[in-house]
Amino acid sequence: MPPALNRSGPPALARLRQIQLLKSLAREAGWRHLAWLSGLSILSSLLDIAGLGLAVTLLLGNGSRGMIQGLPVAGSLGILVGLILLRGVIQAQVAIQRERLRSGFTDRLRQQLLHQVFEASSAQLERLGRGELLALLMADINRTALSLDQAVRMGQSLLAMGLYLTSVVLVGRATAWPLLLALLATTAAALLQRSGSWGLGRIQSRLNAALQRTVGDGLHGLKALRAATAEGWLLQRFARETAEGRWLLRERVRRRASYNAWRDTLVVAVAGLWMLFQGEALTADALTTTLVLAYRASASLSTVVQARRLCLGNLPGYEALSQRREQLIPRQGDASNQTIAEASLIGLSTARLSQLHWSSSAHASTGLRSLELSANGLVALTGPSGSGKTTLIDRFCGLLNEEDSYWQLNWADDTWRLSGLAGARQMHQLIAYAPQNAVLFEASLRDNLLLGANRHQDDIETWLQRLGLAHLLQRQGGLDAPLALAQDPFSGGEIHRLGLLRAWLRDKPIEVLDEPTAFLDAKAAEEVRSVIRERAEQRLMLISSHDPELLAQADQVITVQPSPASLPATAPARNA
Missing domain, CATH: 1.20.1560.10 (ABC transporter type 1, transmembrane domain)
Structure with missing residues (x-):
């Protein structure tokens, strides 16, 4: 139908x-674009009309005098052909310029x-x-x-x-x-x-x-x-x-x-x-x-x-x-937006923060509306599947309910405050986040790991060897070979470790890892735990995990439970 x-x-x-x-x-195209487009259109029309005028004058000229007095018809025809050819060249240039305008727009x-x-x-x-x-x-x-x-x-x-x-x-x-x-x-x-x-x-x-x-x-x-x-x-x-x-x-x-x-x-x-x-x-x-x-x-x-x-x-x-x-238009003049100067933000991205406090006023699927991270400590979230750990992490990282989030960062004797969507964008520059399900792009392995950043090739190769991914360097083209992803070229464990490595190569003062040992065998999981222990001594670290060995090495473990409002209703038990 x-x-x-x-x-x-x-x-x-x-x-x-x-x-x-x-x-x-x-209005969106702008007067300059419209002026060029209109001028080219008028020129095209005038060329078309001029060509027709020349042809009519030649074909309907009086007797053998031809198009131009004193010239035979053959000479007039030659001039006409030349002018028509010139017109064709000009029309081709007009078409090219029109396409340039269209593609630019x-x-x-x-x-x-x-x-x-x-x-x-x-x-x-x-x-x-x-x-x-x-x-x-x-x-x-x-x-x-x-x-x-x-x-x-x-x-x-x-x-x-x-x-x-x-x-x-x-x-x-x-x-x-x-x-x-x-x-x-x-x-x-x-x-x-x-x-x-x-x-x-x-x-x-x-x-x-x-x-x-x-x-x-x-x-x-x-x-x-x-x-x-x-x-x-x-x-x-x-x-x-x-x-x-x-x-x-x-x-x-x-x-x-x-x-x-x-x-x-x-x-x-x-x-x-x-x-x-x-x-x-x-x-x-x-x-x-x-x-x-x-x-x-x-x-x-x-x-x-x-x-x-x-x-x-x-x-x-x-x-x-x-x-x-x-x-997609952002809310204008949102009072919740609170940012810091760009110079301070650059300094914080290379500093070692002493404390970070996050809170949210939004309704959550968990009972937690605040988190606090301290230096030299590993904070771990655990709880049953579906309890909202990933949602909580996304909100903490400024990727969900940003308008209702608030961050306070402490370094030495200074305190900075961020909030709202604008504050969340600045937090993105301070946090290295490895989600549970990493995403690969159809680009080279180098671009997938760095996403436009600059790191020495030796650093990348050292990390790949440590994480058991050195065999990826043996692919034809090595780090610069493009990834064709119509069919998954990597295992789940390889993709997961590449996602962790992408976060670690960013080297930010705050790291957030969602289920860092998921999809990994015992050897790979132990290597990841070792890296987390080392990095937690140098920066603020938040993870979510079901891994008992990883939870055992955490300085603080928070059990996340779904809020009562998000739990399904249960029918009352019947008497036997």
């Missing part, structure tokens, strides 16, 4: 929404969106799905730029059509007025015709997100799908979504073909009736030139309508982008 059109109320409201979006898109939109995603709070990111975000970055931003480009092209074609229609009057004079009025009536009918492009464009936005979500799920969960022999399930899901995409494409082609047939019939009927009524009043030159100009005007009209449809059909991409960006 084809999807229902996603209409936005009465046509007047939809048209008002379209105008508002176009105005906002124009899309790159700017992508960078802005990624910056907003990176700066957004965890609560804001919870509203965005992976498929939606990928669709925005890969498809909807391209559609946004295309919509703006087609809006300018529509203006360009309207200008060209106006010039052609003016030429019809100048060439045909009084006899051309009926034809001109009929063509204007055809233009009005074409522009006022409802195409449904807006509704189809909204369906396209939804399909883009669905397809990106399905493909992302398939690649991310490839091993799970194979293990469960569930490839058919995902393929069926993909087939349903691509079927809607095929319906959408067919519908657009059908509507465009229907319009083209209607337009061509109407234009030919208008021209035929005009010729019939004018009869012998038309000279051969005037008739031929007028019909050529009328045909070009109708072709410009076709471009206007096509550009309008493409503009409206792709404008929902900008609508989706605008809606998601509004969800």
